[in-house]
Amino acid sequence: MLIVPERDIADLMTRAAAFDAVEKVFAAMAAQEAYNFPVVREAIGHEDALYGFKGGFDRAGLTLGLKAGGYWPNNLEKRGLINHQSTVFLFDPDTGKPAAMVGGNLLTALRTAAASSVSIKHLARADARVIGMIGAGHQATFQLRAALEQRKFDKVIGWNFHPAMLPNIEKVATEAGVPFEPVALEGMQEADVIISITSAFAPSLMADHVSPGTHIACMGTDTKGKQEVEAALLARATVFTDEVAQSVSIGEAQHAVAQGLIAETDVQQLGAVINGTHPGRTSLNEITLFDGTGVGLQDLAVAAAVVDLAVEKGIAIEVDF
The missing domain is CATH 3.30.1780.10 (ornithine cyclodeaminase, domain 1)
Structure with missing residues (x-):
């Protein structure tokens, strides 16, 4: 061995x-x-x-x-x-x-960041310029480094429950030569791409915090009961995931499905976009959401x-x- x-x-x-x-x-x-x-x-x-x-x-x-x-x-x-x-x-x-x-x-840390980065490559608008970060812990720094390689972002905005941790992601943005700005959750309306990476059991990002055309990568929910975004946001979005069974049972989609806002059949595999069997984003105003539950x-x-x-x-x- x-x-x-x-x-x-x-x-x-x-x-x-x-x-x-x-x-x-x-x-x-x-x-x-x-x-x-x-x-x-x-x-x-x-x-x-x-x-x-x-x-x-x-x-x-x-x-x-x-x-x-x-x-x-x-x-x-x-x-x-x-x-x-x-x-x-x-x-x-x-x-x-x-x-x-x-x-x-x-x-x-690397594979989790890679997963959201893959979703940005295949689902975010080509002209995405502002990336929003919800969460500023250890994993958030990996997420941001990987994401900045997928589009020509010219601004990073960030929110964290404990604002004292925001310098973690500000440092990554600065090293990449991209300006950073702390914002309230309502300020996420400016973002073209949002990565949420927390361990929360109650949503922070609400449906009205997200503008049309945004791509969201929800990367923190991997256990029954966890929740980073309002269930109503998934009803507004086209939802993709790594694995559908996990998404609807322990991922972000668990809440939207339980509330009857979406059905399991509404959740698509990101791999189908990669393979070309699903078109992925179909319009500039479409909200896309990747429910990254983390698969073995x-x-x-x-x-x-x-x-x-x-x-x-x-x-x-x-x-x-």
Whole structure:
């Protein structure tokens, strides 16, 4: 079995490689060449943590495995660790033997940012110039860096429940040479693209905060009960997702479906747009929304790519397991 420690991931995986892996996985899912296993996600009753498993099998790439991990909200304050902790395990699909164990923290951040970035590439207007960020935590910095590579944005606006955290995303914007402005939620009407990346259980972004033609990437809702945007916003939008079953059960769409505002059949796979079997955006005034629930196949794809790179560079650790 090969081990690629967390400490080596930053020198192996790039945003471009993560984008490519995630885009291919979405396409494979829509073509029914890859599928995800049901998600297990539970509050463990200790340290307010959410813990679970995401896995799947990509027949085309022969990638089999799972990611184990979750969200420990007290980590940063108590221990100086990031709140999201995870590890990816890969298995030989021919024999079932363990093939690799890969540090999943940075990979999770990169693949989550890649997913919203893929949605911007395929769904945002070509003339999008203002990007809005809701959330300013650790993951938000990855989201913004990846998103700024998809369009010629000339302004970043941001809102966070705790305004003291906004310098996190202001720094990213400044490094990219793009002006940053903090705004009230109503100010999101200026944005052509909005990324919401929080761990909220009550909506911040309301339907009247969004202008016609906007693309929204909702990236924080991955558990039953979580909610970042008003359910009425999904009724105004054309909704896309990574996986429909997850979207309507643990994603942002869970609330709109429960309230009868949209049906499960209204939610489309982003992979179908990538494959050309769905037209995606059809007008400049259309609101598009990507419900990024985070699927196990994303983790497996980026982990498999990292293992290949680690072997190529001679830094993978081999153990007899």
